[in-house]
Amino acid sequence: MFRYYLKLGLLSLRRNPILSGLMVVAIATGIGACMTIVNIDYVMSGNPIPHRSELLYYVQLDNWDPNEAARGVNDPPPQVTYIDGTALIAAKNARRQVLSYPTTRIIQPEEDGQLPFLVDSRSTTADFFPMFDTPFLYGSGWDSTADDNHEYAVVINKEINERLFAGQDSVGRLILMNGDRYRISGVLDTWEPTPKFYDVNNRAFGKAEEVYFPFSVSIDKELTSEGNTNCWKAPAGNGFESFLTSECVWMQLWVELHNAGERQEYMAFLDAYVESQKLLGRFPRPVNNRLNDVMDWMQHEEVVEDDVQVLLGLAVLFLVVCLLNTIGLLLAKIMRRSGDISLRRALGASRKAIFSQYIVEAGIIGLAGGVLGIAMTWLGLQGIRGLYGDFDFITRLVTMDWVMIFVAIGLAILSALGAALYPTWRACGIQPASQLSTL
Amino acid sequence: MELGPIWRALIRNKSSYILIALQIAATMALMVNAVSIIQERTRMMSRSSGTDEANIFQIYSMSFDPAQDYQAMVAADLDAIRGFPGVANAVVTNSLPLRQGGWSQDLKTEPGTDNEGSGVAIYFVDEHGVDTFGLNLVAGRNFEVTDVSWFDPDAGPRWPGLVIITEAMATELFPDARPADTVGKTAYIDNDIPVTIIGVLEKMQAPWKDWAGVERSMLVPMKRGDGFARYVIRAEPGYRDELIPQIEQMLAERDTGRVVDGAATMTEIRANAYLEDSAMIKLLVFIVSLLTAITSLGIVGLASFSVARRTKQIGTRRALGAPKAAILRYFMLENFLISSVGVVSGAVIAVGLNMWMVQRFNLTPISWYIIPVAMIALWLVGQCAVYGPARRASLVSPAIATRSV
Structure with a gap:
């Protein structure tokens, strides 16, 4: 029977090719628009480090102005000061801890012919690599004794290794940066966490840094942050030393804690630390420390752009319009055949038979729309990429993974059924004799 | 009727x-809200930065040679750039409007820590700053050579x-005074360091386009930075594009202990700053176009069905003496009624949606006139769409009525 209905359905669709085409295209466009934005929203709000996101906590301390919160009603500043960052790192009260900030360096290739070039770098303590589980092509990160001894160690990424060493294993070799030689301890494989969770305050969808070197060396070189620096009161003096002891926040502190107990203990430790600092005349505000794991922190910092959410709302509305369009047309089409239907009913066809026949016809439209919709989603993502030019972050936002393809298929089926059910149900409601008299 | x-x-x-x-x-x-967002973004993008955008570009120099005499290098660079044929003027500074990164701080009218200040964007410049950016000094005077120092x-x-501050900043600090009258007044930075306002600019935007205080800027006569110099250069009209590679090369050759990079025209900086907004538009x-289509x-399709289903009735009406125009009018009016129900409920939904978006995303509320304009537009779209099927209906011959199925 199904095959017969399929034949009937196709026949009926072919009778109005333009209209059938319109219905398919309407569903496809709706799904395409909706899925394009859903996909971008999904990537933006994705978990950049799924297997460790619940073990990593971002630390906020409230060292801000007694008269005014750093942000919002009572939100602590989004970064920490040098004094607090280094004190908490030195206490080693978590399983691991990392303190880092973005910098810029100039690499001076020592092969002849290559010109010096700028790289984005990150000044960080050693735990960065194991905590964030960065993939290594060769070697590994430096160990914490290198931090303590202010060693000139460096981790470079794949592209830099390609550029300087033609992709060979360069572990142990030296590179010249701003007049100093650093020993390569490891070469990172491709690593682009999206969003760049470990530093969302400085471009949440920016590229990961190309070069990493010890925090202690960076401080010796008196490097300030290439990202945001915020101060609620001016440093006591002009020099770098005064800046380090100031209340300016400019670095990010992450700690690794494995369970609720550890989290609680660490929170108690933070509170005690702030109380001890209060005795020294710092931290004029009430104790207000925060520990957020990766996903809570992404949510708190609202890394998903407002524009994307506005577009998401509009895209859903768009899909609704497209579905209404198709439902209206299908309904009109089916009602036009009221005569046929009531004749069939009068000749003994059950409601179930009528339902099956028309749900197959409507289903064909829905299915075709769904399949075409997935293609439209791909087109839509390409279009978005075109709009933003070749900015690197956009290429990461417009990739579609399997989850999204399944969501698209699901949405297509749901839309198709949604569009098909009402007209079919109405068809079943046609009384056997109602239309015969007009013939 | x-x-x-x-x-x-x-x-x-x-x-x-x-x-x-x-x-x-x-x-x-959807249309009303989309148009409202488009309007808002267009308005933002059409704001002037107050600078001579067509002729300005930046280039930066980043030193890596620890032995270099940075201040001497900057002085010599500036002399060389200013003397370059086709260059109108040049300055070393920390940022420029629309760059989306810079320095801001609070200014206060009274010293102390308990009173609130107003944030202001800070541009460090020398006596060439006003001319290089192409700013309009409306009161007071520019900096003189002797006012400018190196940060120590x-x-x-x-x-x-x-x-020197902008008019918007002058009004922010002294709401009761005319901007020009704030020349000679004192404000406080870092809570208690006094600074005297010697000049007022008509306009110069802060580097952050989304900041509420985007019109509040301040010029400070100082050169800063150790190793990093951002040169802003204003070309004579028509020379900008050819100057960029020439100056890049000249700077790179003058001193090899640095990297010269970051060349960008103000046009590019603007496009970059508003990239998301223009993409959104x-x-x-x-x-909206796709949806309207x-x-x-959909209206065409539905009307065609409705015409097809009523072919017999139309034929009967025609046979009974109704003119073609009456049939045409029937379908046009029918569509008008449907559209009216649609646009009236649409107006309600549009306002509701807008209220939610204003609250959730800080958007600007819709201007009232968008609603009637959209209503009329959709009425017109409906009438145009239905015209084809309605015309076909009017051409149904009276004889159809006599035929059976």
């Missing part, structure tokens, strides 16, 4: 018409005692 019978016919067959009315309503809601990290003042225009095709 015929509204009564048309309306009663609509009511009898209501579900398809309700669907199309709903579709028009949703289209209207070991000793010396953190802030020189003189500043294009996306919304696309969505789909809705009008």
Whole structure:
């Protein structure tokens, strides 16, 4: 029977090719628009480090102005000061801890012919690599004794290794940066966490840094942050030393804690630390420390752009319009055949038979729309990429993974059924004799 | 006239018409909100930065040679750039409008820590700053050579005692005074360091386009930075594009202990700053056009069905003496009624949606006139869409009525 209905359905669709085409295209466009934005929203709000996101906590301390919160009603500043960052790192009260900030360096290739070039770098303590589980092509990160001894160690990424060493294993070799030689301890494989969770305050969808070197060396070189620096009161003096002891926040502190107990203990430790600092005349505000794991922190910092959410709302509305369009047309089409239907009913066809026949016809439209919709989603993502030019972050936002393809298929089926059910149900409601008299 | 019978016919067959009315309503809601966002973004993008955008570009120099005499290098660079044929003027500074990164701080009218200040964007410049950026000094005077100093990290003042501010900042600090009258007044930076306002600029935007205080800027006569110099250069009209590679090369050759990079025209900096907004505008225009197309095709489709289904009745009416125009009018009016239900409910949904978005995303509320304009637009779209099928209906021959199925 199904095959017969399929034949009937196709026949009926072919009778109005333009209209059938319109219905398919309407569903496809709706799904395409909706899925394009859903996909971008999904990537933006994705978990950049799924297997460790619940073990990593971002630390906020409230060292801000007694008269005014750093942000919002009572939100602590989004970064920490040098004094607090280094004190908490030195206490080693978590399983691991990392303190880092973005910098810029100039690499001076020592092969002849290559010109010096700028790289984005990150000044960080050693735990960065194991905590964030960065993939290594060769070697590994430096160990914490290198931090303590202010060693000139460096981790470079794949592209830099390609550029300087033609992709060979360069572990142990030296590179010249701003007049100093650093020993390569490891070469990172491709690593682009999206969003760049470990530093969302400085471009949440920016590229990961190309070069990493010890925090202690960076401080010796008196490097300030290439990202945001915020101060609620001016440093006591002009020099770098005064800046380090100031209340300016400019670095990010992450700690690794494995369970609720550890989290609680660490929170108690933070509170005690702030109380001890209060005795020294710092931290004029009430104790207000925060520990957020990766996903809570992404949510708190609202890394998903407002524009994307506005577009998401509009895209859903768009899909609704497209579905209404198709439902209206299908309904009109089916009602036009009221005569046929009531004749069939009068000749003994059950409601179930009528339902099956028309749900197959409507289903064909829905299915075709769904399949075409997935293609439209791909087109839509390409279009978005075109709009933003070749900015690197956009290429990461417009990739579609399997989850999204399944969501698209699901949405297509749901839309198709949604569009098909009402007209079919109405068809079943046609009384056997109602239309015969007009013939 | 015929509204009564048309309306009663609509009511009898209501579900398809309700669907199309709903579709028009949703289209209207989306259209109104999209247009409102487009308006808001266009308004933002059309703001002037106050600078001579067509002729300005930046280049930066980053030193890596620890032995270099940075201040001497900058002085010599500036002399060389200013003497370059085709260059109107040049300055070393920390940022420029629309760059999306810079320095801001609070200024206060009274010293102390308990009172609130107003944030202001800070541009460090020398006596060439005003001319290089192409700013319009409306009151007071520009900096003189003797006002400008190098920031000294070991000793010396953190802030020189003189500043030039924009009119918007002058009004922010002294709401009761005319901007020009704030020349000579004192403000406080870092809570208690006094600075005297010596000049007022008509306009110069802060580097952050989304900041509420984007019109509040301040020029400070100081050169800063150790190793990193951002040169802003104003070319004579028509020379900008050819100058960029020439100056890059000249700077790179003058001193090899550095990297010369970051060349960008003000036009590029603007495009970059508003990249998301212009993408949003294009996306919304696309969505609205597509949606209008789909809705009008839906109207065409539905009207065609309705005409086809009533072919016999139309033939009967024609046979009974109704002129073609009456048939045409019937379908046009029918569509007008459906559209009216659609646009009126659409207006309600649009306002509701907008209220939610204003609250959730800080958007600007819609301007009232968008609603009637959208209503008229959708009415017109409906009438155009239905015209084809309605005309076909009017061409149905009276003889059809006599034929049976």
